[in-house]
Amino acid sequence: MNYARRLLASLAFFPAPFIMADSTDYPLTLTNCGMEISFSSVPESTVTVGQSATEILYALGLSEQVSGTSVWFNPVLPEFSEINADIERLADNDPSFESVISRRPDLVAAQYEWHVGPTGSVASREQFHELDIATYIMPADCDTKDNSTGGDGTRIAAFSPEHVYKGINELASIFDVREAGDALVADLQSREASAIESARRLELPEDLSAVFWFSSPDESADPFAAGRLGAPGYMMDALGIHNVVESDEEWPVVGWETIARADPDIIVVASMDRRRFPADDIANKLEFLHGDPVTREMSAVKNGRIIEMDAHAMSATMRTIFGLETLVEALSTLPFDQ
Incomplete structure (x- = not known):
């Protein structure tokens, strides 16, 4: 059917x-x-x-x-x-x-x-x-x-x-x-309601924070990170997660040094087939996070709190609900005791 x-x-x-x-x-x-x-x-x-x-x-x-x-x-x-x-x-x-x-x-x-x-x-x-x-x-x-x-x-x-x-x-x-x-x-x-209820049953740390990385013009360039009022902002608000990016722009460019200073508990990276930019490739994103001298010291990278999410779910679409489910499922497995 x-x-x-x-x-x-x-x-x-x-x-x-x-x-x-x-x-x-x-x-x-x-x-x-x-x-x-x-x-x-x-x-x-x-x-x-x-x-x-x-x-x-x-x-x-x-x-x-x-x-x-x-x-x-x-x-x-x-x-x-x-x-x-x-x-x-x-x-x-x-x-x-x-x-x-x-x-x-x-x-x-x-x-x-x-x-x-x-x-x-x-x-x-x-x-x-x-x-x-x-x-x-x-x-x-x-x-x-x-x-x-x-x-x-x-x-x-x-x-x-x-x-x-x-x-x-x-x-x-x-x-x-x-x-x-x-x-x-x-x-x-x-x-949507089921995902939010499932998150409420998780024993998550207070003041949990995150950044959503969509892409970058190249692997080492400053990332397009989710602003606070778009679809990723909705997901974070629904689950009580603080977005370390305060901009109202949909996908502002934010320096990695700025993100590293905020040191989010979670990094959510977009997975996509599109290849407009080199960093569209999630393998390139992960290689950068683990290899760059700034990003590799972030607690989310060092402690394995990186979540892969369908890029289309990060846009304001019906897949946003699927992204919410992805986020809740991942939160149930991530290590937060380090």
């Missing part, structure tokens, strides 16, 4: 009012990342620019409407590997505008505003709209976030999984599969 069908089957355990999701009345109008968008019917063809949008559409049972994908950090979730193999990957990273429109989509669903925003690396929303191609940006990348600062943007308030759930529900409405949306959100909420 695939993921979407398993989620729908789980609705049998919810009361009738939960199950009876309304059908979408078209035309449907939404405000998405500051722009009003409208749909007169279910989109027949969608190109995704971002793994998050891709996997959500798959989880909603909408793979047949996906005509092309792009921007991948990690392999697709195992339950979607078979269907994903039959869908064209336009690019591992940013696709060209021409490659997207060549698929003749009704909708372009993007994970990050920088891909289709005012100065989009693929194109602006207006460029797509001039061709009668609708655009939808995952709310987790613009709710509580200012992307006008460039780069990965700056959070103006803390990320919450509710922004991911909002995106799931809105896509479910656009495609008239609201029951599937309800089921997917319920499943993720259950996993």
Whole structure:
């Protein structure tokens, strides 16, 4: 049974009012990342620019409407590997505008505003709209976030999984599969609550601290470390862990000397297939941590408190919940008595 069908089957355990999701009345109008968008019917063809949008559409049972994908950090979730193999990957990273429109989509669903925003690396929303191609940006990348600062943007308030759930529900409405949306959100909420409860049962040290390292321009350069208000910040807050990086930027560059002075109890490193930077390779990250004269003296390195996490879980996506589970499982095994 695939993921979407398993989620729908789980609705049998919810009361009738939960199950009876309304059908979408078209035309449907939404405000998405500051722009009003409208749909007169279910989109027949969608190109995704971002793994998050891709996997959500798959989880909603909408793979047949996906005509092309792009921007991948990690392999697709195992339950979607078979269907994903039959869908064209336009690019591992940013696709060209021409490659997207060549698929003749009704909708372009993007994970990050920088891909289709005012100065989009693929194109602006207006460029797509001039061709009668609708655009939808995952709310987790613009709710509580200012992307006008460039780069990965700056959070103006803390990320919450509710922004991911909002995106799931809105896509479910656009495609008239609201029951599937309800089921997917319920499943993720259950996993989120279970992970947090499991962490509460652990006898963790007080004032536990951590840093999340996504990547670096090269192995020895200062790292892109998670700011306090993004998805890793949510994970740390949910589990009572202090983030040694105080910035509101999504992924600020922080010097290793600064991190070493803070000496976090835990270092969480991103594992990914993407190879934009040398430090995308987790083997290079680990080699640096154990070999650099500054980092190798950090207590987390010396005492084996390094956690590997799916890079996509460190972004504001439904995989953030899986990252929370990874963190809790690792915390249950780490040595904190040294």
